[in-house]
Amino acid sequence: MHKPKVFIDGEAGTTGLQIRARLQHRSDVELLSIDPAKRKDEAERKRLLNAVDVAILCLHDELAKATLGLLENPETRILDASSAHRVAEGWVYGFPELDPEQPERIRRARFVSNPGCYPTGVIALLRPLVEAGLLPRSFAASVHAISGYSGGGRQLIEAMEGRGEHRLSGDYRAYGLELTHKHVPEMTLYSGLEHPPLFTPAVARFRQGMLDFIPVHLWALPHKVRAVELHEALAERYRGQRFVQVMPLETYGAHHPVLDPQALNGTNRMELFVFENPAREQALLVARFDNLGKGASGAAVQNLDLMLGLEGPQTYEYFGD
Structure with missing residues:
Protein backbone atom coordinates (compact mmCIF):
# COMPACT_ATOMS: atom_id res chain seq x y z
CA MET A 1 0.00 0.00 0.00
CA PRO A 115 -6.89 30.18 5.25
CA GLY A 116 -5.52 33.02 7.32
CA CYS A 117 -6.11 32.93 11.06
CA TYR A 118 -8.28 36.04 11.44
CA PRO A 119 -10.39 35.35 8.30
CA THR A 120 -11.22 31.82 9.46
CA GLY A 121 -13.49 33.09 12.23
CA VAL A 122 -14.81 36.05 10.25
CA ILE A 123 -15.87 33.93 7.28
CA ALA A 124 -17.32 31.23 9.52
CA LEU A 125 -19.56 33.85 11.13
CA LEU A 126 -20.54 36.01 8.18
CA ARG A 127 -20.93 33.72 5.18
CA PRO A 128 -23.90 31.67 6.47
CA LEU A 129 -25.71 34.84 7.52
CA VAL A 130 -25.14 36.54 4.16
CA GLU A 131 -26.22 33.42 2.27
CA ALA A 132 -29.35 33.17 4.44
CA GLY A 133 -30.24 36.78 3.61
CA LEU A 134 -30.10 37.81 7.26
CA LEU A 135 -27.21 40.16 6.56
CA PRO A 136 -27.20 42.00 3.22
CA ARG A 137 -24.20 41.69 0.93
CA SER A 138 -23.83 45.44 1.49
CA PHE A 139 -23.47 44.88 5.27
CA ALA A 140 -20.97 47.37 6.71
CA ALA A 141 -18.95 44.84 8.70
CA SER A 142 -16.56 45.89 11.41
CA VAL A 143 -14.20 43.25 12.75
CA HIS A 144 -12.03 43.56 15.83
CA ALA A 145 -9.81 40.65 16.72
CA ILE A 146 -7.22 39.78 19.31
CA SER A 147 -4.54 37.15 18.85
CA GLY A 148 -1.73 35.53 20.73
CA TYR A 149 1.66 36.77 19.60
CA SER A 150 2.76 33.46 18.06
CA GLY A 151 1.10 34.39 14.78
CA GLY A 152 3.46 37.33 14.27
CA GLY A 153 6.58 35.36 13.43
CA ARG A 154 9.99 35.00 15.04
CA GLN A 155 10.73 38.68 15.68
CA LEU A 156 7.42 39.37 17.42
CA ILE A 157 7.71 36.17 19.46
CA GLU A 158 11.17 37.20 20.66
CA ALA A 159 10.02 40.75 21.38
CA MET A 160 6.98 39.61 23.39
CA GLU A 161 9.04 37.05 25.30
CA GLY A 162 11.70 39.63 26.16
CA ARG A 163 14.34 38.19 23.88
CA GLY A 164 16.17 39.56 20.85
CA GLU A 165 16.87 43.18 19.94
CA HIS A 166 13.32 44.57 19.88
CA ARG A 167 11.82 43.88 23.31
CA LEU A 168 8.31 45.23 23.83
CA SER A 169 6.84 46.60 27.01
CA GLY A 170 3.14 46.43 27.74
CA ASP A 171 0.68 43.62 27.18
CA TYR A 172 -1.43 44.79 24.24
CA ARG A 173 -0.66 46.16 20.79
CA ALA A 174 -3.25 47.36 18.27
CA TYR A 175 -2.00 47.38 14.70
CA GLY A 176 -3.25 47.39 11.11
CA LEU A 177 -4.46 50.93 11.73
CA GLU A 178 -3.80 51.95 8.13
CA LEU A 179 -6.87 49.75 7.37
CA THR A 180 -5.16 47.80 4.59
CA HIS A 181 -4.44 44.50 6.34
CA LYS A 182 -3.55 41.74 3.89
CA HIS A 183 -6.32 39.46 5.23
CA VAL A 184 -9.13 41.81 4.21
CA PRO A 185 -9.48 40.65 0.54
CA GLU A 186 -9.85 37.07 1.77
CA MET A 187 -12.48 38.07 4.35
CA THR A 188 -14.43 40.03 1.76
CA LEU A 189 -14.43 37.41 -1.00
CA TYR A 190 -15.36 34.36 1.05
CA SER A 191 -17.82 36.13 3.33
CA GLY A 192 -19.79 37.20 0.25
CA LEU A 193 -19.63 40.91 1.09
CA GLU A 194 -19.72 43.70 -1.47
CA HIS A 195 -17.48 45.96 0.60
CA PRO A 196 -14.32 45.19 2.63
CA PRO A 197 -14.83 44.93 6.39
CA LEU A 198 -13.22 47.56 8.60
CA PHE A 199 -10.69 45.30 10.29
CA THR A 200 -8.70 46.20 13.42
CA PRO A 201 -6.46 43.43 14.78
CA ALA A 202 -4.53 43.41 18.03
CA VAL A 203 -1.93 41.19 19.63
CA ALA A 204 -1.61 40.54 23.37
CA ARG A 205 0.99 39.01 25.64
CA PHE A 206 -0.24 35.43 25.50
CA ARG A 207 1.33 32.95 23.12
CA GLN A 208 -1.66 31.61 21.23
CA GLY A 209 -5.42 31.82 21.04
CA MET A 210 -7.79 34.14 19.17
CA LEU A 211 -11.12 35.96 19.36
CA ASP A 212 -12.86 37.58 16.36
CA PHE A 213 -15.64 40.09 17.18
CA ILE A 214 -18.27 41.36 14.73
CA PRO A 215 -20.95 43.77 16.09
CA VAL A 216 -24.38 43.81 14.45
CA HIS A 217 -26.75 46.74 14.98
CA LEU A 218 -29.98 44.88 14.33
CA TRP A 219 -32.00 48.11 14.16
CA ALA A 220 -29.86 49.29 11.23
CA LEU A 221 -30.45 46.24 9.01
CA PRO A 222 -32.78 46.74 6.01
CA HIS A 223 -35.12 44.00 7.25
CA LYS A 224 -36.08 43.18 10.82
CA VAL A 225 -33.77 40.43 12.07
CA ARG A 226 -33.57 38.96 15.56
CA ALA A 227 -30.43 37.59 17.18
CA VAL A 228 -32.09 34.19 17.55
CA GLU A 229 -32.36 34.03 13.75
CA LEU A 230 -28.65 34.70 13.40
CA HIS A 231 -27.96 31.95 15.91
CA GLU A 232 -30.31 29.48 14.22
CA ALA A 233 -28.71 30.08 10.82
CA LEU A 234 -25.24 29.41 12.22
CA ALA A 235 -26.42 26.34 14.11
CA GLU A 236 -28.04 24.94 10.97
CA ARG A 237 -24.95 25.53 8.82
CA TYR A 238 -22.53 23.83 11.21
CA ARG A 239 -24.75 21.07 12.57
CA GLY A 240 -22.77 17.83 12.61
CA GLN A 241 -19.44 19.50 11.85
CA ARG A 242 -16.46 17.92 13.51
CA PHE A 243 -14.45 21.05 14.27
CA VAL A 244 -16.91 23.96 14.34
CA GLN A 245 -19.41 24.24 17.20
CA VAL A 246 -22.12 26.87 17.65
CA MET A 247 -22.52 27.67 21.33
CA PRO A 248 -25.87 28.50 23.02
CA LEU A 249 -27.36 31.92 22.40
CA GLU A 250 -26.30 34.40 25.10
CA THR A 251 -28.98 36.97 26.00
CA TYR A 252 -28.35 39.92 28.30
CA GLY A 253 -29.47 39.19 31.85
CA ALA A 254 -28.20 37.97 35.20
CA HIS A 255 -25.62 35.74 33.51
CA HIS A 256 -22.36 37.53 32.78
CA PRO A 257 -20.36 35.44 30.29
CA VAL A 258 -16.63 35.91 29.79
CA LEU A 259 -14.45 34.48 27.04
CA ASP A 260 -10.89 33.22 27.40
CA PRO A 261 -9.12 33.43 24.02
CA GLN A 262 -6.82 30.57 25.05
CA ALA A 263 -9.56 28.05 25.88
CA LEU A 264 -9.15 26.04 22.64
CA ASN A 265 -5.37 26.13 22.43
CA GLY A 266 -3.79 22.96 21.14
CA THR A 267 -6.92 21.91 19.23
CA ASN A 268 -8.35 22.34 15.74
CA ARG A 269 -11.73 23.38 17.16
CA MET A 270 -13.60 26.63 16.69
CA GLU A 271 -16.53 27.89 18.75
CA LEU A 272 -19.03 30.44 17.43
CA PHE A 273 -21.09 32.65 19.74
CA VAL A 274 -24.04 35.02 19.37
CA PHE A 275 -24.54 37.51 22.20
CA GLU A 276 -27.56 39.82 22.24
CA ASN A 277 -29.11 42.76 24.04
CA PRO A 278 -32.74 42.78 22.85
CA ALA A 279 -33.56 46.14 24.42
CA ARG A 280 -30.85 47.84 22.39
CA GLU A 281 -31.40 45.67 19.30
CA GLN A 282 -27.74 44.74 19.26
CA ALA A 283 -25.95 41.46 18.65
CA LEU A 284 -22.31 40.47 18.84
CA LEU A 285 -20.86 37.61 16.80
CA VAL A 286 -17.71 36.00 18.19
CA ALA A 287 -15.41 33.23 16.99
CA ARG A 288 -12.93 31.60 19.37
CA PHE A 289 -10.13 29.30 18.24
CA ASP A 290 -6.39 28.69 18.39
CA ASN A 291 -4.58 30.90 15.87
CA LEU A 292 -2.02 28.10 15.48
CA GLY A 293 -4.69 25.37 15.38
CA LYS A 294 -7.83 26.01 13.32
Whole structure:
Protein backbone atom coordinates (compact mmCIF):
# COMPACT_ATOMS: atom_id res chain seq x y z
CA MET A 1 0.00 0.00 0.00
CA HIS A 2 1.36 3.42 -0.98
CA LYS A 3 2.11 5.64 1.99
CA PRO A 4 1.80 9.29 0.85
CA LYS A 5 4.91 11.41 1.15
CA VAL A 6 4.77 14.94 2.54
CA PHE A 7 7.40 17.69 2.56
CA ILE A 8 7.00 20.80 4.73
CA ASP A 9 8.93 23.54 2.98
CA GLY A 10 9.74 25.94 5.80
CA GLU A 11 9.31 23.46 8.65
CA ALA A 12 11.57 25.49 10.96
CA GLY A 13 9.01 28.33 11.28
CA THR A 14 6.15 28.50 13.78
CA THR A 15 3.50 27.04 11.47
CA GLY A 16 5.84 24.46 9.98
CA LEU A 17 6.97 23.22 13.39
CA GLN A 18 3.40 22.73 14.55
CA ILE A 19 2.36 20.96 11.35
CA ARG A 20 5.32 18.63 11.74
CA ALA A 21 4.48 18.01 15.40
CA ARG A 22 0.96 17.01 14.40
CA LEU A 23 2.23 14.62 11.73
CA GLN A 24 5.46 13.15 13.03
CA HIS A 25 3.91 10.31 15.06
CA ARG A 26 1.36 9.29 12.46
CA SER A 27 1.86 6.02 10.62
CA ASP A 28 -0.25 6.87 7.57
CA VAL A 29 2.08 9.51 6.06
CA GLU A 30 5.83 9.65 5.40
CA LEU A 31 7.47 12.96 6.22
CA LEU A 32 10.48 14.04 4.18
CA SER A 33 12.72 16.68 5.75
CA ILE A 34 15.43 18.86 4.34
CA ASP A 35 18.91 18.83 5.85
CA PRO A 36 19.03 21.99 8.02
CA ALA A 37 22.26 22.97 6.28
CA LYS A 38 20.43 22.94 2.93
CA ARG A 39 17.30 24.91 3.82
CA LYS A 40 18.28 27.67 1.40
CA ASP A 41 19.61 25.25 -1.22
CA GLU A 42 17.14 25.66 -4.10
CA ALA A 43 18.26 22.45 -5.82
CA GLU A 44 17.59 20.37 -2.71
CA ARG A 45 14.24 22.04 -2.12
CA LYS A 46 13.35 21.37 -5.74
CA ARG A 47 14.28 17.70 -5.41
CA LEU A 48 12.09 17.25 -2.34
CA LEU A 49 9.18 19.23 -3.78
CA ASN A 50 9.06 16.93 -6.78
CA ALA A 51 9.48 13.74 -4.74
CA VAL A 52 6.30 13.99 -2.67
CA ASP A 53 2.55 13.65 -2.98
CA VAL A 54 1.90 16.94 -1.16
CA ALA A 55 4.26 19.82 -0.41
CA ILE A 56 3.15 22.20 2.34
CA LEU A 57 4.56 25.70 1.87
CA CYS A 58 5.26 27.51 5.15
CA LEU A 59 7.07 30.40 3.50
CA HIS A 60 6.70 34.14 3.14
CA ASP A 61 4.46 35.16 0.26
CA GLU A 62 7.05 35.99 -2.36
CA LEU A 63 9.03 32.81 -1.80
CA ALA A 64 5.82 30.77 -1.89
CA LYS A 65 5.02 32.23 -5.31
CA ALA A 66 8.55 31.62 -6.57
CA THR A 67 8.51 28.04 -5.30
CA LEU A 68 5.82 27.09 -7.80
CA GLY A 69 8.42 27.62 -10.51
CA LEU A 70 10.36 24.66 -9.10
CA LEU A 71 7.54 22.19 -9.73
CA GLU A 72 8.21 19.64 -12.46
CA ASN A 73 6.31 16.60 -11.19
CA PRO A 74 2.67 16.96 -12.31
CA GLU A 75 1.62 14.64 -9.47
CA THR A 76 2.95 16.88 -6.71
CA ARG A 77 0.14 18.81 -5.03
CA ILE A 78 0.58 22.04 -3.09
CA LEU A 79 -0.93 23.18 0.19
CA ASP A 80 0.15 26.79 0.67
CA ALA A 81 0.06 28.09 4.25
CA SER A 82 1.15 31.59 3.20
CA SER A 83 -1.29 34.32 2.13
CA ALA A 84 0.08 34.35 -1.43
CA HIS A 85 -2.74 32.45 -3.13
CA ARG A 86 -5.84 32.80 -0.95
CA VAL A 87 -7.77 34.81 -3.50
CA ALA A 88 -5.85 33.60 -6.56
CA GLU A 89 -7.56 32.02 -9.54
CA GLY A 90 -7.00 28.29 -9.82
CA TRP A 91 -6.59 27.76 -6.07
CA VAL A 92 -9.15 26.12 -3.80
CA TYR A 93 -9.72 27.81 -0.46
CA GLY A 94 -8.84 25.44 2.36
CA PHE A 95 -11.75 26.07 4.72
CA PRO A 96 -13.64 22.76 4.56
CA GLU A 97 -16.62 24.19 6.45
CA LEU A 98 -17.12 26.96 3.87
CA ASP A 99 -20.08 25.09 2.36
CA PRO A 100 -21.15 21.45 1.95
CA GLU A 101 -19.24 21.05 -1.33
CA GLN A 102 -15.93 22.49 -0.12
CA PRO A 103 -14.44 19.25 1.30
CA GLU A 104 -14.83 17.60 -2.11
CA ARG A 105 -13.27 20.59 -3.87
CA ILE A 106 -10.27 20.34 -1.54
CA ARG A 107 -10.10 16.58 -2.03
CA ARG A 108 -9.79 16.96 -5.82
CA ALA A 109 -7.63 20.08 -5.97
CA ARG A 110 -4.00 20.20 -6.92
CA PHE A 111 -3.52 23.66 -5.39
CA VAL A 112 -5.05 24.46 -1.99
CA SER A 113 -4.52 27.68 -0.04
CA ASN A 114 -4.75 27.38 3.74
CA PRO A 115 -6.89 30.18 5.25
CA GLY A 116 -5.52 33.02 7.32
CA CYS A 117 -6.11 32.93 11.06
CA TYR A 118 -8.28 36.04 11.44
CA PRO A 119 -10.39 35.35 8.30
CA THR A 120 -11.22 31.82 9.46
CA GLY A 121 -13.49 33.09 12.23
CA VAL A 122 -14.81 36.05 10.25
CA ILE A 123 -15.87 33.93 7.28
CA ALA A 124 -17.32 31.23 9.52
CA LEU A 125 -19.56 33.85 11.13
CA LEU A 126 -20.54 36.01 8.18
CA ARG A 127 -20.93 33.72 5.18
CA PRO A 128 -23.90 31.67 6.47
CA LEU A 129 -25.71 34.84 7.52
CA VAL A 130 -25.14 36.54 4.16
CA GLU A 131 -26.22 33.42 2.27
CA ALA A 132 -29.35 33.17 4.44
CA GLY A 133 -30.24 36.78 3.61
CA LEU A 134 -30.10 37.81 7.26
CA LEU A 135 -27.21 40.16 6.56
CA PRO A 136 -27.20 42.00 3.22
CA ARG A 137 -24.20 41.69 0.93
CA SER A 138 -23.83 45.44 1.49
CA PHE A 139 -23.47 44.88 5.27
CA ALA A 140 -20.97 47.37 6.71
CA ALA A 141 -18.95 44.84 8.70
CA SER A 142 -16.56 45.89 11.41
CA VAL A 143 -14.20 43.25 12.75
CA HIS A 144 -12.03 43.56 15.83
CA ALA A 145 -9.81 40.65 16.72
CA ILE A 146 -7.22 39.78 19.31
CA SER A 147 -4.54 37.15 18.85
CA GLY A 148 -1.73 35.53 20.73
CA TYR A 149 1.66 36.77 19.60
CA SER A 150 2.76 33.46 18.06
CA GLY A 151 1.10 34.39 14.78
CA GLY A 152 3.46 37.33 14.27
CA GLY A 153 6.58 35.36 13.43
CA ARG A 154 9.99 35.00 15.04
CA GLN A 155 10.73 38.68 15.68
CA LEU A 156 7.42 39.37 17.42
CA ILE A 157 7.71 36.17 19.46
CA GLU A 158 11.17 37.20 20.66
CA ALA A 159 10.02 40.75 21.38
CA MET A 160 6.98 39.61 23.39
CA GLU A 161 9.04 37.05 25.30
CA GLY A 162 11.70 39.63 26.16
CA ARG A 163 14.34 38.19 23.88
CA GLY A 164 16.17 39.56 20.85
CA GLU A 165 16.87 43.18 19.94
CA HIS A 166 13.32 44.57 19.88
CA ARG A 167 11.82 43.88 23.31
CA LEU A 168 8.31 45.23 23.83
CA SER A 169 6.84 46.60 27.01
CA GLY A 170 3.14 46.43 27.74
CA ASP A 171 0.68 43.62 27.18
CA TYR A 172 -1.43 44.79 24.24
CA ARG A 173 -0.66 46.16 20.79
CA ALA A 174 -3.25 47.36 18.27
CA TYR A 175 -2.00 47.38 14.70
CA GLY A 176 -3.25 47.39 11.11
CA LEU A 177 -4.46 50.93 11.73
CA GLU A 178 -3.80 51.95 8.13
CA LEU A 179 -6.87 49.75 7.37
CA THR A 180 -5.16 47.80 4.59
CA HIS A 181 -4.44 44.50 6.34
CA LYS A 182 -3.55 41.74 3.89
CA HIS A 183 -6.32 39.46 5.23
CA VAL A 184 -9.13 41.81 4.21
CA PRO A 185 -9.48 40.65 0.54
CA GLU A 186 -9.85 37.07 1.77
CA MET A 187 -12.48 38.07 4.35
CA THR A 188 -14.43 40.03 1.76
CA LEU A 189 -14.43 37.41 -1.00
CA TYR A 190 -15.36 34.36 1.05
CA SER A 191 -17.82 36.13 3.33
CA GLY A 192 -19.79 37.20 0.25
CA LEU A 193 -19.63 40.91 1.09
CA GLU A 194 -19.72 43.70 -1.47
CA HIS A 195 -17.48 45.96 0.60
CA PRO A 196 -14.32 45.19 2.63
CA PRO A 197 -14.83 44.93 6.39
CA LEU A 198 -13.22 47.56 8.60
CA PHE A 199 -10.69 45.30 10.29
CA THR A 200 -8.70 46.20 13.42
CA PRO A 201 -6.46 43.43 14.78
CA ALA A 202 -4.53 43.41 18.03
CA VAL A 203 -1.93 41.19 19.63
CA ALA A 204 -1.61 40.54 23.37
CA ARG A 205 0.99 39.01 25.64
CA PHE A 206 -0.24 35.43 25.50
CA ARG A 207 1.33 32.95 23.12
CA GLN A 208 -1.66 31.61 21.23
CA GLY A 209 -5.42 31.82 21.04
CA MET A 210 -7.79 34.14 19.17
CA LEU A 211 -11.12 35.96 19.36
CA ASP A 212 -12.86 37.58 16.36
CA PHE A 213 -15.64 40.09 17.18
CA ILE A 214 -18.27 41.36 14.73
CA PRO A 215 -20.95 43.77 16.09
CA VAL A 216 -24.38 43.81 14.45
CA HIS A 217 -26.75 46.74 14.98
CA LEU A 218 -29.98 44.88 14.33
CA TRP A 219 -32.00 48.11 14.16
CA ALA A 220 -29.86 49.29 11.23
CA LEU A 221 -30.45 46.24 9.01
CA PRO A 222 -32.78 46.74 6.01
CA HIS A 223 -35.12 44.00 7.25
CA LYS A 224 -36.08 43.18 10.82
CA VAL A 225 -33.77 40.43 12.07
CA ARG A 226 -33.57 38.96 15.56
CA ALA A 227 -30.43 37.59 17.18
CA VAL A 228 -32.09 34.19 17.55
CA GLU A 229 -32.36 34.03 13.75
CA LEU A 230 -28.65 34.70 13.40
CA HIS A 231 -27.96 31.95 15.91
CA GLU A 232 -30.31 29.48 14.22
CA ALA A 233 -28.71 30.08 10.82
CA LEU A 234 -25.24 29.41 12.22
CA ALA A 235 -26.42 26.34 14.11
CA GLU A 236 -28.04 24.94 10.97
CA ARG A 237 -24.95 25.53 8.82
CA TYR A 238 -22.53 23.83 11.21
CA ARG A 239 -24.75 21.07 12.57
CA GLY A 240 -22.77 17.83 12.61
CA GLN A 241 -19.44 19.50 11.85
CA ARG A 242 -16.46 17.92 13.51
CA PHE A 243 -14.45 21.05 14.27
CA VAL A 244 -16.91 23.96 14.34
CA GLN A 245 -19.41 24.24 17.20
CA VAL A 246 -22.12 26.87 17.65
CA MET A 247 -22.52 27.67 21.33
CA PRO A 248 -25.87 28.50 23.02
CA LEU A 249 -27.36 31.92 22.40
CA GLU A 250 -26.30 34.40 25.10
CA THR A 251 -28.98 36.97 26.00
CA TYR A 252 -28.35 39.92 28.30
CA GLY A 253 -29.47 39.19 31.85
CA ALA A 254 -28.20 37.97 35.20
CA HIS A 255 -25.62 35.74 33.51
CA HIS A 256 -22.36 37.53 32.78
CA PRO A 257 -20.36 35.44 30.29
CA VAL A 258 -16.63 35.91 29.79
CA LEU A 259 -14.45 34.48 27.04
CA ASP A 260 -10.89 33.22 27.40
CA PRO A 261 -9.12 33.43 24.02
CA GLN A 262 -6.82 30.57 25.05
CA ALA A 263 -9.56 28.05 25.88
CA LEU A 264 -9.15 26.04 22.64
CA ASN A 265 -5.37 26.13 22.43
CA GLY A 266 -3.79 22.96 21.14
CA THR A 267 -6.92 21.91 19.23
CA ASN A 268 -8.35 22.34 15.74
CA ARG A 269 -11.73 23.38 17.16
CA MET A 270 -13.60 26.63 16.69
CA GLU A 271 -16.53 27.89 18.75
CA LEU A 272 -19.03 30.44 17.43
CA PHE A 273 -21.09 32.65 19.74
CA VAL A 274 -24.04 35.02 19.37
CA PHE A 275 -24.54 37.51 22.20
CA GLU A 276 -27.56 39.82 22.24
CA ASN A 277 -29.11 42.76 24.04
CA PRO A 278 -32.74 42.78 22.85
CA ALA A 279 -33.56 46.14 24.42
CA ARG A 280 -30.85 47.84 22.39
CA GLU A 281 -31.40 45.67 19.30
CA GLN A 282 -27.74 44.74 19.26
CA ALA A 283 -25.95 41.46 18.65
CA LEU A 284 -22.31 40.47 18.84
CA LEU A 285 -20.86 37.61 16.80
CA VAL A 286 -17.71 36.00 18.19
CA ALA A 287 -15.41 33.23 16.99
CA ARG A 288 -12.93 31.60 19.37
CA PHE A 289 -10.13 29.30 18.24
CA ASP A 290 -6.39 28.69 18.39
CA ASN A 291 -4.58 30.90 15.87
CA LEU A 292 -2.02 28.10 15.48
CA GLY A 293 -4.69 25.37 15.38
CA LYS A 294 -7.83 26.01 13.32
CA GLY A 295 -6.15 29.29 12.36
CA ALA A 296 -3.05 27.69 10.83
CA SER A 297 -1.41 24.31 11.49
CA GLY A 298 -4.45 22.34 12.59
CA ALA A 299 -6.34 23.55 9.54
CA ALA A 300 -3.40 22.59 7.32
CA VAL A 301 -3.44 19.02 8.60
CA GLN A 302 -7.22 18.87 8.17
CA ASN A 303 -6.77 19.96 4.55
CA LEU A 304 -3.88 17.57 4.02
CA ASP A 305 -6.01 14.63 5.14
CA LEU A 306 -8.75 15.66 2.73
CA MET A 307 -6.26 15.94 -0.13
CA LEU A 308 -4.82 12.51 0.62
CA GLY A 309 -8.13 10.82 1.43
CA LEU A 310 -7.03 10.04 4.99
CA GLU A 311 -9.32 9.85 7.99
CA GLY A 312 -6.95 11.66 10.34
CA PRO A 313 -7.26 11.88 14.13
CA GLN A 314 -10.47 13.03 15.77
CA THR A 315 -9.12 16.26 17.28
CA TYR A 316 -5.72 17.16 15.78
CA GLU A 317 -4.71 18.18 19.28
CA TYR A 318 -1.19 19.32 19.97
CA PHE A 319 0.03 20.54 23.34
CA GLY A 320 3.76 20.72 22.66
CA ASP A 321 6.03 23.71 22.86
